[in-house]
Amino acid sequence: MKMHEIREIIKLIDQSSIQEFNLETEGAKVSLKKSNGTETIVVTQPAVQAPVAAPVAHIPAQPVVAAAPVAAEAPKAAAVQAADDANLHKIVSPMVGTFYSAPEPGKPAYVQAGDKVNASKVVCIVEAMKLFNEIEAEVSGEIVKVLVEDGQLVEYGQALFLVKPE
Incomplete structure (x- = not known):
């Protein structure tokens, strides 16, 4: 499994609500788990001479940003948009x-x-x-x-x- 493939998986999991992900393919194993604001990633692949486990990386989760208060006209515009979208x-x-x-x-x-x-x-x-x-x-x-x-x-x-x- 290539590093860019692992990075793509990390991006997809990070942007989803999935808390844990495991993948085994062609002798490679990828385990991702989100907890306490961090993601723990463990990647193992059999090496030619000896099995080697890649280091565990801790990637901070993206912070949750609260939206700023919205003016009173915004709910009216949202209601009109919702009616059109219905x-x-x-x-x-x-x-x-x-x-x-x-x-x-x-x-x-x-x-x-x-x-x-x-x-x-x-x-x-x-x-x-x-x-x-x-x-x-x-x-x-x-x-x-x-x-x-x-x-x-x-x-x-x-x-x-x-x-x-x-």
Whole structure:
């Protein structure tokens, strides 16, 4: 297992609500556990001459930042936005992973705001553990808004697009 793969796993776990993660593949074992504001990471791989365990790293968890008080007009705007969003279909991520709007770098995005889609139209890719999963629209309609940016990490159930159904 390569270090960049381990770093990607750490990022995904850090940004999720998962408290413990274990992976065994091709003789390598990765164990991640969040507790008391730190993550404990243990990686072991068999060496050619002798088994060696990688050092345990302690990575501080990201601090929780409280939002500043909001003016009285913000709840009114949020209520109007929520009412508009209630009529829209949300295309959500079926897994934790990295969002890609195009089939490969340099290519045009699958869809943009204003595009018409049908239920089987691929709208994006979510990559998880080096598997590229095509996400379909699920409904026919018009893409109203793209809610995430290309390359952004997404959570399970996170809304990716808003679609005005036909």
